[in-house]
Every structure is written in C-alpha cells, then in structure tokens.
Amino acid sequence: MGKPLTDGMANRLSDEDLLAVITEGRSGTGMAGWGDSFSDEEIFDMATYVRALQGKAGLNLADDNAGISDDPAVLAGEDVFNGRAGCVNCHTYRDQGGSVGPVLDGLSGRLPAAALSEALLNPSASIVSGFGAKIVEQEDGTQIVGRFRNDSELAVQLQSSDGRRWVTFFKDRVKLIIDSTESLMPDVYASLNALEQQQLLAFLNSL
Ligand code: HEC
Numbered sequence: 103m104g105k106p107l108t109d110g111m112a113n114r115l116s117d118e119d120l121l122a123v124i125t126e127g128r129s130g131t132g133m134a135g136w137g138d139s140f141s142d143e144e145i146f147d148m149a150t151y152v153r154a155l156q157g158k159a160g161l162n163l164a165d166d167n168a169g170i171s172d173d174p175a176v177l178a179g180e181d182v183f184n185g186r187a188g189c190v191n192c193h194t195y196r197d198q199g200g201s202v203g204p205v206l207d208g209l210s211g212r213l214p215a216a217a218l219s220e221a222l223l224n225p226s227a228s229i230v231s232g233f234g235a236k237i238v239e240q241e242d243g244t245q246i247v248g249r250f251r252n253d254s255e256l257a258v259q260l261q262s263s264d265g266r267r268w269v270t271f272f273k274d275r276v277k278l279i280i281d282s283t284e285s286l287m288p289d290v291y292a293s294l295n296a297l298e299q300q301q302l303l304a305f306l307n308s309l
Pocket residue numbers: 183187188189190191192193202203204209213218221222225226228229230233234263264285286287288290291302306
C-alpha cells in the first residue's frame with residue numbers, strides 16, 4: 103500500500119515538487135516515475151487530482167507572465183531558465199534578460215530541433231554570427247575573454263562575459279588580440295537532470 107496522498111508530506115510538497123515526484127518517482131520508496139508512461143498533461147491532471155483529494159483548489163505554479171502559457175512543463179522550464187541554469191543572465195526573452203547571447207524570442211521558429219540541441223549541448227560547434235568572443239592578452243600575461251563588440255584602428259571593445267561591463271583595450275597596450283573559437287555559452291545544459299532538460303526544451307520551444 104502506498105502512503106496516503108493526504109498526509110503531511112504530500113501536503114507540504116510544492117506544486118513543482120509534486121509534479122516532479124509523479125514524473126520521476128521517488129528513489130528508495132518504491133514509488134515509480136510515470137514520466138515515460140503519461141503525457142505532461144496527464145501528469146498535470148494527476149497532480150491536480152491529488153490536490154483535490156487534499157481539499158485544495160488545484161495547482162498554483164509560479165508564473166510571471168500569466169496568460170502566456172499554462173503548460174506546466176513550459177512554466178517549470180521557464181523557472182529552470184531563470185533560476186538554476188542561469189540562462190537569463192545572457193539571454194533576453196520577452197524584454198527581460200542579458201545581452202551577451204542572442205535574444206531568444208521566436209527561437210522555435212528559426213532553429214530546427216537538431217540545431218537547438220546542438221546549440222545547447224555543443225555551443226562551440228557553430229557560433230551565431232555577431233556573437234563571437236575575442237581573447238585579449240595583456241602585457242603581464244593575463245587573458246581576458248569577452249564578447250567582441252567594436253573594433254577601430256586604435257582599440258577593441260569587449261563586453262565582459264557576465265554582460266555587465268564594456269571594456270576598451272588599446273591595441274598598442276596589449277600583447278595579443280585573437281578570435282576565440284570557444285562560445286561564451288557555458289555547458290550548463292549538460293549539467294541539468296533529465297526532467298529539467300525536458301522542461302527547459304518545452305520552454306524554449308514555446309518561444
Ligand atoms: C555566459 C553567457 C551565456 C549563458 C549563461 C547561456 N548562454 Fe546561450 N548563448 C550565449 C552566446 C554568447 C551565444 C551565441 C554564441 C553561440 O552560438 O554559441 C549563445 C547561443 C545560444 C543559443 C543559440 C541561439 C541562436 O539564435 O541560434 C541558444 C538556443 C542558447 N544559447 C540557449 C541557452 C540556454 C537554454 C541557456 C541556459 C541553459 C544558455 N543559453 C546559457 C551565451 C550564454
């Protein structure tokens with residue numbers, strides 16, 4: 103027999119965690135995950151049913167953009183994007199976010215699925231035009247990497263990879279300025295768990 107769904111434990115789970123328990127199961131408890139057998143919608147319905155048994159109105163997932171999507175996977179993916187994965191530090195969507203990487207509005211329309219997974223899994227394989235990085239090596243040997251912004255006869259300007267500063271380097275005062283073959287985008291996607299990756303993809307595909 104399973105634990106009653108109305109016990110304190112299930113009551114205290116956040117809606118996101120409840121969805122995760124149903125989707126992934128719970129290790130060490132014999133509760134299997136249902137993510138492979140049911141669609142996101144069906145899992146959402148199950149979680150809503152659990153809340154009904156607990157006498158609650160339904161699921162209340164965090165949503166800064168009410169009305170834009172009510173798909174729980176998309177909303178959870180948006181949380182991953184803005185939270186744990188930190189994508190929003192470099193990418194803007196719906197007018198919020200950073201400017202080191204490309205704006206992601208309309209992404210699903212312009213990037214086929216294969217190109218999207220390559221952009222996430224292997225960012226340096228092909229670098230979006232205009233978003234390349236340069237490496238400046240200073241006289242003392244320290245290297246600075248940033249998004250290449252401007253070039254003139256006298257100076258080169260880089261945006262720091264956290265996006266916060268634009269720094270000008272005078273060409274006659276540095277040792278070397280070279281194009282980087284590495285993307286400024288870190289390998290964060292690979293470090294997410296399978297559910298987070300799936301949610302993040304659902305969110306990106308909604309853009
Ligand atoms: C430190 C900054 C940074 C972070 C953090 C970052 N990216 Fe990027 N991203 C970039 C840059 C710069 C590019 C463009 C260069 C390239 O093609 O790799 C890019 C490219 C992309 C592209 C390809 C866009 C296009 O128009 O083809 C996608 C999709 C993307 N990032 C998604 C993400 C997601 C999702 C996350 C979070 C898991 C993330 N990025 C985290 C900097 C970042």
